[in-house]
Amino acid sequence: MxxxxxxxxxxxxxxxxxxxxxxxxxxxxxxxxxxxxxxxxxxxxxxxxxxxxxxxxxxxxxxxxxxxxxxxxxxxxxxxxxxxxxxxxxxxxxxxxxxxxxxxxxxxxxxxxxxxxxxxxxxxxxxxxxxxxxxxxxxxxxxxxxxxxxxxxxxxDTEKPMRVGRGCRTLTLKYPMNSKDLVNSVMTVIHGNALLSDEGSETSVRVYGLPTTFNEFSVAQVFMPLQIMSVSRRDSHFVVDFKSVFQALEAVLYTGKVIDTLFRMIVKPFSKEIEDVAQEYLEELQTTSTSSGISMMTG
Structure with missing residues (x-):
């Protein structure tokens, strides 16, 4: 097939x-x-x-x-x-x-x-x-x-050199790849601002329940076509930052998405307000589907 x-x-x-x-x-x-x-x-x-x-x-x-x-x-x-x-x-x-x-x-x-x-x-x-x-x-x-x-x-990789810049105007750095200083430097160069704190922001979500083979590229694909600013790996989950609060809210609605027969994704926002709005929407959708005799399936 x-x-x-x-x-x-x-x-x-x-x-x-x-x-x-x-x-x-x-x-x-x-x-x-x-x-x-x-x-x-x-x-x-x-x-x-x-x-x-x-x-x-x-x-x-x-x-x-x-x-x-x-x-x-x-x-x-x-x-x-x-x-x-x-x-x-x-x-x-x-x-x-x-x-x-x-x-x-x-x-x-x-x-x-x-x-x-x-x-x-x-x-x-x-x-x-x-x-x-x-x-x-x-x-x-x-x-x-x-x-x-x-x-x-x-x-x-625990340690490798990294070049920042273009052509002859480059600076060679050597950090442990899990160094927060390195991540902060890269995020500052790319996005013009320092790395978000570990607490995240109102445009960020935590993503659980993904296959162990998933990396940052795989996670970004799951949320397409939403506009993703960054994806970072944590010990037990990924943190995804979106372009706007509204897209973060939409991402939360991906909760329950079946990746395959063994994995079901869970998306939790950092913002309590977004979590409340998403919960209200899902409850309303569930009520509407039930009254219409429609069985909700996420996949």
Whole structure:
């Protein structure tokens, strides 16, 4: 059964192709074939990943494509560096590898780690035949789990350098990734104001009952199309800040939303006023549905 991926915040990705120009009619034809494959592959990752509670939606096409001849280590490094500099919002790199046990696999791992990217290698042979004679569902589930773990590692890595700025005007910082000073600095740079206190604000809500595989991107997708200002993880829940009080109220009405057969979301506002208004609305809706003989179902 084909299931379309949920709409929401889309993850940007890039592609590096390490295939010899001698093995293909032309680089243009190779790029076209791999572009078609990559679009098909990333869409399947999104759709099949939902079966194991990995809710990632990817852009329909890569932000950029780089071709590097096999054996060219410098070319691979330059490709990853170019991705990071020209497309800093790219998170995932799909790397087409020339063959099993290739040097490119090691270079891919090293470059992804250096530039804070999530890498996924695919053998050229498998890309050409779209994993023919292989269980596509299992392939995509395994890769989706790997990407989810990689997201978690990037977010929760205990210590890593971070560059703030652009071009030559950058400042390199090194904080523990759970440092409140770091989070406050980033929020100030992005939003122009200091981080909200742990108590939250009237536009913030706490979200409970989500799968353990969920990260900040997954949570943001659940609340689309509401306008989200920030999502942060706590020990037992997430805190989501919306653009307005009215959107925070609307978010509270997501309470009871079924994520899958095992998880049911609970949304609690920081504001007592919003909680009271939401409760009154839900009670009124329940009364109306009951009197009309309609059974309320949330999903």
């Amino acid at each position: 084909s299931v379309e991926p949920k709409s929401g915040a889309l993850i940007k990705w890039a592609m590096v192709i390490s295939v010899s120009s001698k093995d293909v009619p032309s680089i243009d034809e190779l790029s076209t074939d791999m572009l078609e494959f990559s679009r098909w592959f990333m869409k399947n990752l999104s759709v099949i990943g939902e079966q194991i509670n990995v809710y990632y939606d990817y852009e329909a096409s890569p932000s950029c494509v780089h071709h590097v001849e096999p054996g060219d280590e410098v070319g691979v490094v330059r490709a990853y560096e170019a991705i990071r500099v020209a497309f800093p919002d790219v998170i995932v790199v799909l790397h087409i590898l020339p063959g099993p046990n290739s040097e490119e696999y090691l270079w891919m791992k090293r470059c992804a780690r250096r530039y804070g990217l999530i890498r996924q290698g695919v053998l050229y042979e498998n890309a050409k035949n779209r994993f023919r004679n292989m269980p596509l569902d299992e392939v995509c589930k395994n890769i989706s789990q790997w990407i989810a773990r990689s997201f978690y590692i990037i977010v929760h």
